[in-house]
């Protein structure tokens with residue numbers, strides 16, 4: 001509409017306004033930077049430094065033992081049944097007095113959790129009748145080989161207790177008939 | 182209307198037969214009444230008190246299983262008194278029952294768990310120690326008893342007594358000390374013991390084989406059939422980790438009535454065997470080496486071709502197992518007759534028996550039909566050993582009022598349930614059977630109407646048995662004449678009557694004549710072609726009937742070869758003559774056979790050790806062995822082909838009552854093993870034919886198109902429950918009985934001497 005000259009003036013004014021705004025932002029940003037320069041850092045220097053996790057954190061599973069060293073797991077497969085991602089495999093076998101792994105008749109001969117499938121929902125822990133499977137605090141699960149994500153019973157089982165009544169590792173012989181129930 | 186009663190259950194009005202108990206009536210009304218001790222096939226005892234209901238105008242609560250319906254009855258299963266009583270029952274049961282569920286093999290499919298969940302109280306008030314027993318004690322090699330878990334419903338004891346009829350389980354002690362036990366000094370040695378595992382409503386009776394193998398949610402199930410005998414009981418195959426973990430009954434009222442025998446239930450170990458053949462093998466010098474399918478089939482085809490071209494097809498033999506499916510058998514006979522060009526084809530290694538001259542060669546009646554019989558003559562048959570679950574059906578018939586007449590020198594299991602047990606001296610079975618024919622003729626007990634209308638040749642029969650007077654028969658068989666009289670009278674006057682005999686009976690001379698006389702007996706008394714009136718030659722192997730139907734023997738009409746255009750192409754490619762299995766083995770011993778194809782059979786395993794036979798096999802130019810497990814003949818084979826077991830394939834089996842039933846694949850065959858029909862198909866192609874079947878149902882469709890008795894059958898029609906051939910294509914009805922159509926050609930009394938009645 002014949003306002004070509006006018007348009008050039010508007011452009012110049014707008015540019016000056018932008019430059020002023022940029023400088024204001026720069027100052028504001030640097031102010032934040034300088035404000036924090038003196039404060040202690042919140043960054044955690046992982047992996048040299050680690051933060052504690054919440055007590056209810058659900059990390060890698062552990063298979064627990066009783067104080068006397070017997071395994072809590074009785075190989076009932078309830079965890080496998082409860083697992084929504086079908087990550088658990090349990091193969092049961094029979095305890096004998098000569099070779100006792102857990103109290104009662106039955107123990108897990110094989111126990112495997114596929115941690116790639118696991119969604120760490122904690123259903124297995126919820127359903128376990130003996131509180132054998134517990135989600136622990138270990139979250140450092142990266143690995144190079146897919147097969148290494150299959151956590152076998154040997155990897156999941158916690159070590160023998162060192163305090164309290166000392167007992168030989170499982171399996172071990174027990175008093176005859178002592179574990180009828 | 183007369184024998185129906187109208188009852189109201191929880192507000193639902195149903196009409197049910199009078200005399201029915203309330204648990205069944207509620208089922209019909211769609212209302213569940215929880216039970217432990219009640220089972221529809223056992224007599225009600227009211228032991229567990231779980232099935233309480235309240236009935237209008239009846240004080241208190243009553244047990245439904247022991248209450249029969251009356252017209253106008255109004256029943257309430259949710260009455261507060263009922264709920265309270267049921268909670269009490271469960272609390273008492275759980276006072277003694279351990280909370281073992283996580284380690285119990287019944288956990289997850291347990292009526293006690295389910296009923297507690299559905300009808301129990303929220304908590305138990307019982308905190309005292311529970312009773313304790315040693316954890317499971319073995320009642321037998323296969324069955325374990327955990328007495329802590331037993332809730333004393335007595336289902337197991339009642340099954341053994343009422344259904345199996347052997348009372349191998351019993352109740353010991355009194356009051357709070359009651360226990361289930363075997364008879365003193367004996368183990369739980371019933372051939373039907375495994376059924377108690379399924380009956381037990383808790384985990385008290387469990388299988389030693391299945392122990393801790395899997396939990397119900399670890400399992401994949403598939404319908405299948407037992408292939409251990411000709412009854413063809415329906416099973417459910419439960420698998421885990423590519424292994425069968427157990428077989429359960431898949432009830433088919435027409436076949437097994439919901440039972441399995443121990444041979445079937447526990448006989449699956451062969452399928453899981455670590456030595457299963459997984460790879461084709463070919464001979465290289467003195468040893469076999471693994472090969473690929475192409476190479477093995479090429480070698481097999483070359484071997485056959487070489488023998489056929491140098492020595493002629495008459496030096497090639499094909500032996501098949503009567504446990505193979507119809508699809509395998511049909512292709513095997515086509516391969517032998519149309520491709521190789523030989524009729525040296527058989528499913529038996531021993532001579533064929535003489536059989537009844539009635540055609541088709543099959544049982545005329547059905548298994549359920551036996552329940553309608555008033556009299557059953559069991560002639561030289563021992564179902565307990567050869568068709569176990571049929572034994573239960575005969576006992577059921579007896580308990581429904583049928584009079585059993587057992588004719589056997591040995592004391593068979595059924596003799597104890599028989600009205601009459603005739604013990605002819607060995608070798609005189611024929612005399613006895615003819616004596617019965619004589620008596621019926623002499624006493625004028627002939628069903629004249631039937632004989633006039635449906636049969637021919639009675640005068641000749643009269644002349645043939647004229648000499649078999651009761652006195653003479655008694656003298657030569659040792660069976661007193663009055664017993665013979667009674668047997669003849671029962672057969673002739675207490676109809677309908679069925680006659681059951683072992684088809685293999687005809688292999689002996691006296692048995693052959695007895696088989697023919699049995700046919701005469703059925704025709705004379707008009708006992709054929711109706712429910713309850715049938716002639717049952719009992720085959721033994723799982724698909725022996727299929728082998729008969731498909732002509733898996735020489736000198737027997739083979740199914741016509743389909744022509745390339747799809748219709749029937751006639752018998753052009755079927756060479757005449759041919760050797761039976763027994764004759765082939767003789768020829769083998771004499772060195773006259775040059776090539777042999779063994780499908781699922783191993784003569785060295787099935788026959789007593791025989792030097793000449795071994796030499797004969799060693800001398801073969803080509804020996805193709807197709808099997809699922811290693812066997813002695815494989816050591817001499819030129820090619821070994823791995824087949825699939827019953828639960829790894831599709832196919833059909835035909836049982837002893839002409840019922841065609843289906844197999845389903847529950848697992849893949851191990852390694853490179855393949856279903857037998859596919860192997861035969863590929864071998865035929867390697868021999869240059871144009872066999873072209875993409876799947877098992879294609880083979881079955883061809884069977885249905887060329888075998889008249891299988892006309893109209895498809896996998897879809899066979900379904901889960903099977904179909905008895907012949908199917909009436911127009912109406913879609915299966916035939917319970919053969920020979921019922923009055924338009925049939927006349928049935929002939931056995932016109933000939935037994936030796937000429939031999940079919941092969």
Ligand code: SF4
Pocket residue numbers: 072073074075076077078079080090108124127128129130131132133
């Ligand atoms: S971890 Fe617990 S739920 Fe899982 S098998 Fe063991 S006892 Fe059973």
Ligand code: SF4
Pocket residue numbers: 330331332333334335336337338361380381382383385386
């Ligand atoms: S063992 Fe089982 S079937 Fe037998 S009485 Fe006990 S609970 Fe019932």
Ligand code: SF4
Pocket residue numbers: 407408409410411412413414437440441442443444445446568569570571
């Ligand atoms: S009767 Fe025969 S088909 Fe039935 S379970 Fe026993 S062996 Fe198997």
